[in-house]
Amino acid sequence: MVGSRTLTAVVGLLVSVLVTVALWWYFETLLVFLFLPFIPVLFRGFGGDSGPTIVQECPHCGFQATSEAYDYCPRDGSRLEEPERE
Template identity: 75%
Template sequence: MVGSRAATAAVGVALSLLVTAALWWYFDTLLVFLLVPFVPFLFRRLGDDGPTVVQECPHCGFQATVESYDYCPRDGSRLEPRDGAN
């Protein structure tokens, strides 16, 4: 029996190959195989600079991006709110 992850992966690979073959047929060039790896960049959010740092360790510089951290996992110091956060 095939698990749901394996079935999802198989459908994804089949769909990817189908789209690639369709683009190859439409543009009639093998250059489409060079362009396909860059498709994820088209769906990336513009202006997204990464996660927002909420708290920071005053000793080692560890930066937490969620408020659930109270202490630094490296040295055990209490995290402080970062300037400009909240």
């Protein structure tokens, strides 16, 4: 079974290649292939929030929990603490 991240990566790659080939066909130059790696960057702002919110972290190893379900660090057993806000 293919994971959701793998499927998203494959779809993103296929869309990038299709857009690049379409631009190559339209502009009739191979220079558009230079833009292939940058197409995902153009759509980066449409993904919603920037990432998971860190709820707690381990003061010793730096483990960061994004859920309230953790009270202790799974790596060293230390009590998790609220992260320092900047």
